[in-house]
Amino acid sequence: DAKTTQPTSMDCAEGRAANLPCNHSTISGNEYVYWYRQIHSQGPQYIIHGLKNNETNEMASLIITEDRKSSTLILPHATLRDTAVYYCIALYGGATNKLIFGTGTLLAIQP
């Protein structure tokens, strides 16, 4: 599975869009990009995933570059409750037993 690289931490003002980057330059054609988040002391929560097209759901948008070497998770209107560690994971579709959570990005929403 491809390695992903994320910033250790980021800040964002409440009400603004939070843009979380992820590099996955060695991703293969069959690997999806998954995003999960973990709010302090809770279990991780699925956010979104995609292969090559941009994806949007009720929580976030996922923008994947055309060469698939990087992606950005967008939280359109960040709230204090979005403060969490965000994990970007590259994984072959269906290989949920291979899901590896690294250290992620600690996103702090500032009031």
Add this chain to the structure above:
Amino acid sequence: NAGVTQTPKFQVLKTGQSMTLQCAQDMNHNSMYWYRQDPGMGLRLIYYSASEGTTDKGEVPNGYNVSRLNKREFSLRLESAAPSQTSVYFCASSVGEKLFFGSGTQLSVL
């Protein structure tokens, strides 16, 4: 709809004691997982079960056993607890590409 339920939420053990962490899901998912998370680190897979009656080792299975009792329940047993097993334990189940996690069990082994 409770989702994934873990019990207990907190537990303190002495070295050498045994215990079983319980996990149950009410979403009719086939696959279930046990992870551990140490301070400042990501989650590491201990065991998973792709379906009722099957279990497989993950990244860090040593010192643990699991039982997939039925489709709903997946338990994790520590036969002889060690201080190195002090951690937060998460159970999860999955459908398709999404994993759903429980709220965790904080275990301290003294």
